[in-house]
Amino acid sequence: MKPRPSGKAGFCTPSRTRVAIVAIAAIVLLTVVTRPSPSVASVSAVAGGASKHRRQLEREEQQQLEGKLRAEEEAEGEGGSVEQAEDDDDDGHGSTDDTDMGQHAAAQVEAQDAAERGWGEEQAAEAGGGGGGGTGGGTNLRKQWGEGPSEYAAALAGCTDLACLTMAAQKPRYPGQFLFPSFFVVGWQKSATTSLFFHLRGHPQVAAAHTKEPEFFSEQCGYRPTHCPQDAQEEYIHRVLRLPDVLESQLTSLSAEASTHYGRNGALLASGIHKVFPWLRIIASVREPINRAISMLAHNLDLSSKGCLTRREVYTCLKKELPGLNYSEPWEAWLQAWPRTQLYLVQYENMTSEESGVQVLQDIKRFLHIDPNLPATVEDDGSAGLPTLSQHNTRAQHLQRKGELKEGEEPEGWPIKRRQYEELLDIVRPDAERLAKLVRQHGFADSKEWLENWEMQWQATLDTCDKRGNCMIFP
Numbered sequence: 341m342k343p344r345p346s347g348k349a350g351f352c353t354p355s356r357t358r359v360a361i362v363a364i365a366a367i368v369l370l371t372v373v374t375r376p377s378p379s380v381a382s383v384s385a386v387a388g389g390a391s392k393h394r395r396q397l398e399r400e401e402q403q404q405l406e407g408k409l410r411a412e413e414e415a416e417g418e419g420g421s422v423e424q425a426e427d428d429d430d431d432g433h434g435s436t437d438d439t440d441m442g443q444h445a446a447a448q449v450e451a452q453d454a455a456e457r458g459w460g461e462e463q464a465a466e467a468g469g470g471g472g473g474g475t476g477g478g479t480n481l482r483k484q485w486g487e488g489p490s491e492y493a494a495a496l497a498g499c500t501d502l503a504c505l506t507m508a509a510q511k512p513r514y515p516g517q518f519l520f521p522s523f524f525v526v527g528w529q530k531s532a533t534t535s536l537f538f539h540l541r542g543h544p545q546v547a548a549a550h551t552k553e554p555e556f557f558s559e560q561c562g563y564r565p566t567h568c569p570q571d572a573q574e575e576y577i578h579r580v581l582r583l584p585d586v587l588e589s590q591l592t593s594l595s596a597e598a599s600t601h602y603g604r605n606g607a608l609l610a611s612g613i614h615k616v617f618p619w620l621r622i623i624a625s626v627r628e629p630i631n632r633a634i635s636m637l638a639h640n641l642d643l644s645s646k647g648c649l650t651r652r653e654v655y656t657c658l659k660k661e662l663p664g665l666n667y668s669e670p671w672e673a674w675l676q677a678w679p680r681t682q683l684y685l686v687q688y689e690n691m692t693s694e695e696s697g698v699q700v701l702q703d704i705k706r707f708l709h710i711d712p713n714l715p716a717t718v719e720d721d722g723s724a725g726l727p728t729l730s731q732h733n734t735r736a737q738h739l740q741r742k743g744e745l746k747e748g749e750e751p752e753g754w755p756i757k758r759r760q761y762e763e764l765l766d767i768v769r770p771d772a773e774r775l776a777k778l779v780r781q782h783g784f785a786d787s788k789e790w791l792e793n794w795e796m797q798w799q800a801t802l803d804t805c806d807k808r809g810n811c812m813i814f815p
């Protein structure tokens with residue numbers, strides 16, 4: 341399980357806080373916690389107020405950050421920057437698509453898709469696990485393998501910044517060579533992204549980042565992918581995205597990373613990341629929102645400020661948090677900025693289910709143009725099996741670490757009244773329906789089944805209610 345610095349999994353916290361905002365937050369927070377308290381009995385109320393205040397500050401911080409970035413972009417636009425001009429030309433498929441670079445990149449992706457589409461049993465057998473990564477096929481971008489590195493590999497070898505990677509992608513590649521980097525897992529938090537990332541990292545055709553959550557474009561670039569600090573770019577390319585290893589594999593390995601703040605910050609990041617890596621494939625996993633929120637609240641028990649669940653008042657916590665959690669708006673931003681063919685939206689419940697999990701993982705690997713039947717697994721009887729998702733980063737682990745559970749204990753359900761749960765459903769249902777609509781409109785899945793998967797979760801909780809309306813949520 342990955343160690344995660346406290347605060348990283350916050351509900352609404354943009355991880356990269358501006359110094360000024362943090363200073364203001366600290367002053368306000370100090371004011372709250374040091375306010376003279378009239379009696380011992382009011383201490384817990386003050387602590388509760390401080391925590392409420394913290395959340396409020398986090399929300400304000402995010403809003404301020406978004407506002408600031410918008411203002412900066414507008415200011416640049418008034419100065420007639422190229423970036424703004426590109427934005428103005430947006431055709432709904434990424435703001436660089438009307439530029440030469442954008443057209444070229446789109447052509448590359450199409451060519452790659454055409455050449456590599458339909459990875460199946462035959463190709464899997466051909467590659468034999470060694471990592472062919474594609475089926476050849478002729479495009480004007482591709483050249484037959486020669487003696488030395490491809491022009492693309494040669495150009496990449498000298499890259500120490502992101503702009504170099506973007507330019508290099510125009511050079512011809514040999515058949516089977518992947519563009520660098522190849523894919524990102526962008527979210528959502530608590531939707532089995534760690535398990536998915538580890539699963540894909542274990543694939544012989546993948547050379548993914550050694551650690552999950554580098555949060556490069558969010559934290560290090562301050563949510564401005566086209567303005568990343570120069571020195572951090574080289575570190576990111578070489579150490580996180582592992583350019584040397586990928587070049588060593590002759591570009592037959594996929595370079596990848598997983599940062600879960602990217603997905604939920606689609607409005608800030610989607611078009612910027614597209615400008616830098618227009619060929620990238622994006623994977624996002626989403627989970628039934630109430631269960632996801634509980635998983636996150638349990639994770640937040642790690643925070644020094646104590647998490648909301650400390651007193652097991654799950655309803656109060658969820659009622660505060662759920663209105664701020666939203667899938668459809670950020671995902672719409674990804675859809676706006678990226679061609680549909682480069683996006684993969686997966687439902688946690690499908691990916692982690694015994695019935696459909698294997699198939700979902702295969703499908704994700706087809707989307708990435710790698711062998712869907714790897715990494716190889718062995719069944720108990722010694723026969724070859726199909727790879728399944730293991731389980732990492734569980735709520736039980738977080739609660740155990742916090743001392744809320746003993747080693748080996750599993751979390752109980754969370755008590756809630758029926759009317760309270762129904763109130764929470766009223767909060768999450770509209771966004772779930774909007775997301776299901778996007779799922780249908782863009783052909784990610786059968787939207788009826790999609791919504792039913794979450795309705796089943798909701799019904800399962802309602803089925804636990806006794807005659808007095810006492811229910812339990814088992815995420």
Ligand SMILES: Nc1ncnc2c1ncn2[C@@H]1O[C@H](COP(=O)(O)OS(=O)(=O)O)[C@@H](OP(=O)(O)O)[C@H]1O
Pocket residue numbers: 349528529530531532533534535600634635636638639692729730731732733734735736815
């Ligand atoms: N294979 C499988 N089956 C069922 N559930 C699974 C699986 N893999 C991960 N999980 C659950 O996903 C939750 C962790 O999600 P993430 O790894 O995305 O969390 S994080 O945002 O990176 O912290 C966490 O959920 P909770 O246990 O409810 O907290 C994990 O238990």
